[in-house]
Amino acid sequence: MSSPRRITLKDLAAELGVSTASISNAFNRPDQLSPKLRERILSEARRLGYTGPDAKARSLRTGRSRIIAVVLAESLTYSLNDAVSSELLSGIAEVLDAHGHTLLLLSGRQHASQAPGSANMADGYIVYGLMPSLMLLSGLPAQSPLVAVDFNIDDRPTVHIDNEPASYAIARHALRTPSRRPAVINLRLTRQPCNGRITEEHELLSAEQTITRSRLIGFHRAFEEHGIDPAQVPMWNIEENTFEVSAPVIEEILDLPEDERPDLLLCMSDRIALTALTLAERRGLRVPQDLRLTGFDGIAEGQYRPPRLTTVRQDSVEKGRIAAKMILGLAPRERKLLTTELLIGESCP
Amino acid sequence: MSSPRRITLKDLAAELGVSTASISNAFNRPDQLSPKLRERILSEARRLGYTGPDAKARSLRTGRSRIIAVVLAESLTYSLNDAVSSELLSGIAEVLDAHGHTLLLLSGRQHASQAPGSANMADGYIVYGLMPSLMLLSGLPAQSPLVAVDFNIDDRPTVHIDNEPASYAIARHALRTPSRRPAVINLRLTRQPCNGRITEEHELLSAEQTITRSRLIGFHRAFEEHGIDPAQVPMWNIEENTFEVSAPVIEEILDLPEDERPDLLLCMSDRIALTALTLAERRGLRVPQDLRLTGFDGIAEGQYRPPRLTTVRQDSVEKGRIAAKMILGLAPRERKLLTTELLIGESCP
DNA sequence: CTGAAAGCGCTTACAG
DNA sequence: CTGAAAGCGCTTACAG
Incomplete structure (x- = not known):
């Protein structure tokens, strides 16, 4: 006192x-x-x-803080509430915890404009998500270990899932039941923001820049195999993987006249598919009879209640664990590819 | 290079x-x-x-790290995946971000056994959840600012919601429709772990130690007003607010012979109520005709699809914002009480 | 507006 | 097993 x-x-x-x-x-x-x-x-x-x-003095003296920073492309608010990224974080936290390290959360967005902050205190960096600005990365100490998750950055170690084959597999499954009007709902696929229908005007990001593009390539391969010209398949884009942002786009799709309305929606995430499911049911559309839906991610919420989502389950927790082990030097620093699992629910039997 | x-x-x-x-x-x-x-x-x-x-050197020299630690009673894995605590975290993150601070996550569990870690590097501490061990708190630098959320710790500043009146209000609403066999599903209410029915053997935690007890007191007040003896209302307890842990307890309840099975379940969280909803629907029970359900929290998942939960909406994001402002000295360090809102859905009209 | 100097609190070879 | 001493990289009065 x-x-x-x-x-x-x-x-x-x-x-x-x-x-x-x-x-x-x-x-x-x-x-x-x-x-x-x-x-x-x-x-x-x-x-x-x-x-x-005192940890501040110790970290100066030893050069190590026992802090690992996770740099999130999205806002912290989004990342903490999204099922996929919070699972990634919990996988990371689990490993760090077990090895006496703690987790510092950095938002990629805030970061660039920031006055000199506590960012360079960390012993290593896990960077998650699409296209962090180069500014951000150049602000990090060049010699610290860095692992990228879900995108590539130079020749740094990465953790990825098999986006293209997984998407091919789920689209192939969906197309086994003939579809007259398939459509794709993308996520952050366009260079310029677009929350709505994608037209020829829009420039798409490359597979290096976003996993969404790899997934689209997988869908297209399946379309071609089934004699469908990918160029004829309408596409929409969503800017943020939330109910609020995707709902208006999905309403736009469901508002189409019945003979234009898709009967199969291949969605880039479960969140989008669940939003489509909710909105379709509200209108009295039956899933899968009137509309078939596929997701991606395999989040728990999609599997709790019927109709369960047909989706690709990825193990985001394991992705986090591996990234954390790489950073701590407990796993080889390489380009790691995780496999996924096709989950067949009632939304697209 | x-x-x-x-x-x-x-x-x-x-x-x-x-x-x-x-x-x-x-x-x-x-x-x-x-x-x-x-x-x-x-x-x-x-x-x-x-x-x-270098942030390490600067923080030693200035005595400030621009890091605020959040000490979570639960494991990081749980906290990151639970809707309520991740909203709290995002409210905290939002304010810290806006003021040039970053968020360090500490697990209360790991903490006690830890070798000297980076914990005392933080400029302040937000402690969330029930009954952190005293060991934990004594390990924190005594002179740093500390805010407790959802429980009391000595005379430190706290952020709370109005648990008792809110619970009273929702129970009173539920009991307006007569119930022959109401029951309560609690969360972490017993001193000794108990994942199942609460009997006279079990010692209950006090309202100082857990918000669950305050909520129960509110329920009891409503029971008494409706001429129901609280002691006759069966209670169950859940040890962790997840589908996996609560499901077996709820199955046990639904397995009761029809003339013993509750027709109204007052649940201490939306997660528990949603689990009950899912399991009841799987058995062909109709909600609310065969079973009425109330939750607590007002998480989004409970409001997406019918039947929407009747619940108490608390603003966890705002709770986080206020705690963060208190820590940064942007809000008075006091005992803050937030109000809630009764949300009436179809699960208990 | 600029520079010389002290010192934040610790850890770690190193000598005894 | 123990102690004296250097120095981690910075910031901040302070004097000029």
Whole structure:
């Protein structure tokens, strides 16, 4: 209550009449001093309210902070509420936790404009999501380990899933039941923001820049195999993977006259597919009789209630675990590709 | 590529023939040097690959890290995937972001056993959830600001919602339609873990220790008003607010013979109510005709598809925002009470 | 507007 | 097993 300032390791050493090295060793290297001395130090420390070496000083001295930063392309708000990215984060957190590290969340968006922040305190960086600005990356200490998840960045280590084959597989499954008017709902596929129908005007991002493009390529391969010209398949784009942002686009699709309205919607995410499901049901459309739907991700919410989504299940938790292990040097720093699983629900039997 | 080590502020000063103070000022206090010199420093820094002052050194020197830690009672994995706590986190993140701070996630569980970690690096602590061990709290620097959310800790500032009146209100609404066999599904209410029916053997936590108890008190008040003896209302308890953990308990309830099976379930969370909804529908029970359900929280998932949950909506995002503002000194450090809203859905009209 | 110097609190070879 | 001493990279009064 009345302590004028926090007690330091040096104060404690003076108080006990031992060297600062012994205090430090008592907390960090028990084998470097006698158990008796260590016990005395620890109990005196408790008594005097010294809770251990200051992390700020230690990190400066040792050069390591035991903090790993996750740089999120989306806002923190979005990332924390989205099922897929929060699973990624929990996989990361699980591994960091188990190895005495903690997780610092950085938003890619805020980052660029930021005054010098705490970003360069981290021992390593996991960068998640599409197209982080180069500014952002150049702001990070060049020599720190960095792992990219779901996109490529130079020749850095990455963790990916098999987007193209997985999308091919789900589209092939869907097209086994003939579809007269298939359509695709993309996610962040266009260079310029577009929350609506994609036209020839729109420039699409490359497969290097976004996983969505790889997924579209898989869909197209399946279309061609079934004698459908991909260029004739209408496409829409969604700017953010939320109910709120995707709902108006989906309403636009469902508003089409019945002979133009798609009977099969291949969606780039479960969130989009679930939004389509909700809105279709509200209008009295039956899924799958009137409209078949596929998703991507395999989030729990899509599997709780019938009709369960036909989707591609990816293990985002494992993706996070692997990225964290790479950063900590517990897994080889390479380009890792995870496989996915086709999940067949009632939304597209 | 071949730089032997990272360039420091001192190196840069030597290179440019200016003092270290000017370099520091160029990055931190533009008004302390001429624009011309500042420009020269910044451009040389870029050229030599100096990305700005090292955060570890700065935080030691200034005593501030611009990091705020959130200490979560649950595991990080749970907290990141639960709708309510991730909303809280996003409210916190939003405010921190806007004020140049970053978010460090600490798990209360891991924390106690931890070797000296990076925990005491933070400038402040937001502690969320029930009954953190005292060990945990004593490990935090005593003089740092601390805000507790959803429980009380000594006379520290807190952010709460009006649990008792809100629960009273929803129970009163539910009991307007007569119920022959009401029941309550609690969450972490017992001192000893109990995932199943609560009997007289079980000791309940106090309202100081868990918000669940406050909610139960509200339910009981409504029961009494409707001439129902609270002691006659069967109660179950759930240990973790997830589908997996609550499902077996709910199956146990639904397995009861028809003349014992509750016709009204007052649940302590939407997650529990949604699990009950899913499992009831799987058995062909109709909600609300055969079984009425109420939740608590007002998460989005409960409102997407019919029957929407009758529930109490709490603004977890706002709770997070306020806690963050208190920590940053942008809001008075007091005991803040947020109000909630009764949401009437089809699960209990 | 600029520079010289102290010191934030610790850890770690190193010598004894 | 213990202690004296250097120094991690910065910021900030302070003097000029």
